[in-house]
Amino acid sequence: MGYLYGVRFQMQETELVLALREELYTQNYHSIDWPAQRSYVHEVDLYTPHSMLLEGVYAILDTYEQCAFPPLRRAAVRRSYELVVLEDENTDCQDLGPVNKMMNQIVRMHAEGRESEAYRKHYERRHDFMWLGKEGMMMCGTNGSQLWDIAFMGQALIETGLGEEEEFRDSVVRILKWLDHCQIRENPKHFKSAWPFSMKTQGGPEQSAVDAAKSKLLVVCIAPTLARGFRAGC
Template sequence: MDLNDLLLDLRGELYEKPYDSIDFTSYLHRVCPHDRKRPLNWFLPIANHIFRAWQWQLIRREDDNTAYNDIATVNKAFHTVAVHFSDGPGSEAVRQHHEKILPYLWRDQDGLNCGGTNGAQLWDTAFSIIAIAEAGLGKDEQFRNMLNKAHKFLQVSQFREDIDDPFRQKRKGGWPFSTKDQSYIVSDCTAEGLKATLLLQEEL
């Protein structure tokens, strides 16, 4: 956003010298004396430079893997800022990031809120199916249409192929926490998705 009085006040409050005079890159290898568990050595600057290049590749891969949803709120924000400064505000990557921000946000009487993920769609659907089946309501006509739709949702949410990334675990046959776009398998969601699917196959 454009520089305004609030941002200027924050810069004056957060930094002990003028913001425009700070060379942030020069602090890459600095560690606060209170945080040092051992003396600094030659390894830290080498590791920092390696990690900088590696982390940028991780950002790109996660954006690609998750269709710009990213895995959770915190890295979604970090990735959006990083891509904004890397690719420019009008870039395709920034546009994709902006399109996937809204699923994390909602407004209530306390104002704007942010969730920890882009939802819990698969998780909630699986538990709802299990509750209905275990309550003995699976054969009840009033639930048939809803259970058919839930079954279809489980089918389209299941991963049918592994992700094309050697650094992510195999996912074929599993389920995510929220949506297929989020892209990563979760073990307990896979367990509940499988249980719900088996129950529906008995009920429908």
């Protein structure tokens, strides 16, 4: 978002854009005082009221935007672009989630063009988040939570003792196989990680890594016979 604002990126007005403005806003789009909306937050969503200090900082930043120092702005835009590229490379263009993923896609298109390899990969990865529901096209908050879900399942099976029963033995072994397969054994390019939130290709470091490690250790330490069966089957 910082990059797009820094370069003042603006989409061309189309019939679709005009129709969306008509549908989403209760007044004429061009009559909206956009700077005022920054502090216009419904009381239900205003967890912490804006302080005078914050409003003062906003005023200073507004003033700076009217006379931004060009070399500093170019350096900031360049650094923002570098961070976008780093995230794309680490997550195979899936990024943290669909919101910043779509912004990253626009950034790469603006900087490298629609024919670039990065834009093509971003375009393909959009389908990881999209699905059709009864209300039409929907968008997931992530490309899934496979690792996190399976880690909790493993913990539940072991801590309740169900994992040691014959009926659930195969499930525990398969959970262990998934955790083993999903573990990131080679450090990504730009940060260290152990397990992702969803799947290995997404690769983003998450709190779920702790739960995955806990689940794997529980199986190995509390149900060693299952762990030996898993290793024998590999």
